[in-house]
Amino acid sequence: MNGYRLGIDVGGTNTDAVILDEDDSPITQTKRPTTEDITTGIVNALDDVLDAVAFTADELEYVMLGTTHATNAITERRGLNDVGVIRLGAPATESVRPLLEWPDDLEAAIGGKTAILDGGHEFDGRTLNDLDEAQVRETVREFGDADSFAVTSVFSPVREDHEERVAELIHEELGEDVPVSLSNEIGSVGLLERENATTLNAALTSVADEAASAFLEAMDERGIEAQLYFGQNDGTLMSVEYALEYPIFTVASGPSNSVRGAAYLSGVENGIIVDVGGTTTDVGAVTDGFPRESSVAVEIGDVKTNFRMPDLISIGIGGGSHVTREGDDVTVGPQSVGYRLTEESRCFGGETLTATDVEVASGSVDIGPESPDVDAETIEGARSHIRDRVEQAVDRMKTSPEPVPVVVVGGGSILVPADLEGASEVYMPDHYEVANAVGVAIAQVSGQVDRIFSLDDQTRDEALETAKSEATENAVGAGAAEETVDVVDVEEVPLSYLPGNAVRIKVKAAGTLGDE
């Protein structure tokens, strides 16, 4: 039996909250506008749900937070740290400098401090080039005004010691408090993608700190003493300490939570999930209750990265999308009023015609104090534009031409027609508006193993089994109920030419939060 749990999802437009009872059923929910300072929106949402239940705040056992804060910071280039990007590998790797393919404005937003220094390893663990500590110290001092550092060494997934030594040197030069992100902890083999992911992680540490502080402050203000977890990209949870160190692992938690929540609420374990927010609509696939992962390097803020992310198509249509008409041509989005829906939308007395206004005018919903006057052609044009875009996205996510179940969730669900082409059925489950918050509230805890196994005295299968059972034990140790734990991710990096035959195996297992 689990205790009461609170799920909160801070989106770009709305902050959603839900409380689940001991049987994981939602007992109350709310949706409040996300505020500029985040905290106010969270406190408003907390008050709504706590007012609606018969117990007090201190009886909440767990609080789970999903946030797109980090993602928005990257896309809007807002609040990012100045990062000292250090790559160890010279003279190798100089033919492709760090940040070469980054958009100019993103490169500028993190300060553009990069260096390729001596160091790194060969594929078999031999030293590629000795670390030059004096050179590192000099570079660190030169980058002294950087807020954080990203360190990537050639073949650090095989040997991480150069990265770790550079972290020590940075701390010796600039103090223990300077955040340092090491690439071997973030991504896998593939230097540039791993370096990009590590640099983004380093760029986000202040943003993450701000978001976590805001949240802890809000919990404190309302007397909540529950254990706090953050949702991460794979649909599982992480502790606050972990989230502060690895904020990049939260960037796709929103879509993962909505996929998990939609599957849970609708009972559809395999199908397509359409999550309609205020600014965008995310279309993902659910396979056995979990988000399907992307098979290609995923771009974040136009930068290629190589850690695991859900497979997703994002289209610029949401409840706050601008509706524009030029002649007979009606388009929706990608501009949006975002969280200012209740100020700028016509149904709230504002000046901007939004997708929500179109539905209000058609009489299908009643939102806001005003009833905007919109002509029939514009309503028809906007609706067919939305239908086309959503149907195309659903079709792209499908693996076969046969119709599949489609689950529509999110505050903007009213925009999606119930007879989508390609859908065997369109579900809009109860609590659809807060599916993200439900998804993070029911999320699982995970355990990992990342170690080099010798294949001298055991087979590959035996090594995999050992890694899987250790990952399972670790998940149980982190609070998962043993009978619910499954292996959710396996990755192997072969290391040849080491004495004996060796392989680096990474395994992640996850299960539901268990009995206390």
Next chain:
Amino acid sequence: MSNDTITREDLADLATGATVLGTGGGGDPYIGRLMAEQAIEEHGPVELLDPADVPDDELVVPSAMLGAPTVMVEKIPHGGEAVAAFEALERSIGQEAYATMSIEAGGLNSTIPIAVAAALEIPLVDADAMGRAFPEVQMVTLTLGGIEATPMAIADEKGNSVFVDTKTNEKAEQFARTLSIDMGGSCMIATYPHTGTQLREHGILRSMSYARDIGETIREAQEASADPIDALVEFVDGYELFDGKVKDVARRTEGGFAVGEATIDGLSADEGRTLTLDFQNEHLVARDSERGVLASVPDLITVLDSETGDPVTTEGLRYGQRVTVIGMECSEKWRTPAGLELVGPEYFEYDIDYEPIEHIHTEHDK
């Protein structure tokens, strides 16, 4: 046909097309593309020279990277080693090269010579010597034409270089491979010096622009929300072999090669069947649990992401991926007895007879 250039804008399409022709191997062209991008940024666009425009007696020197794909995505070149190898070869022959060329149209080595051409300010010939990617130095149509791999110059990122002269192209492969492992698993080579006349007779012509067109076909289909796999299969006149989900990928590194098998469970029309893909860097044999061999080397076997149509390399294959496997005919040069001896299934130690892909598929259609 002359006066074509390769600009920074062309590189993405070219890299996509090269990944398709790379049949899962050949290294990730992403790195080669970025090397070319940085080189073009520094030196300007590269002239793409039609094979017809290379004077008969002028010298063409292909440049390439040699080593393990797992290494190349980590230990990116310095850049100078390619130029060093190229210039060492020119010195030994005593003739300046008129142009450089890609040794293979697939994978990393399709784009690396663009960086070399930019740095040396010489043209890149619109041709290669495989029409796809193969793992070993001697596996080029130039070998079939009696052209020698040596003199060959090999250089590493630390400034070391070695000069190789061998009796056979197989021996050049063995020496180069041993050296590449000693150089940390990857190095740059300048090899197979040949003339304009030899190129036109023994090379695979206009394959660079073909790769660029393949990439453009996929990109345009994606942009138009059309099915990129259908568009690609039509453009290359290929075959859709299997549709499924990756169930297991077993891989190990042997002698610098990524060797292994991928197992794919069928979906849609292929439900209930299993496809096994054997690879040694490149995909070499595709075997269906019911229908037997669907395609084998030297024909091209490429794995694409079922949703996006983007090609997936053997390195990128992962559990749970939805993939479509397609097949394409190889160059007729490879289907001769000499060609099959050099790169047929038997060479890669598969106990199967090569059957042209278009024959296998006529049988299936019966």
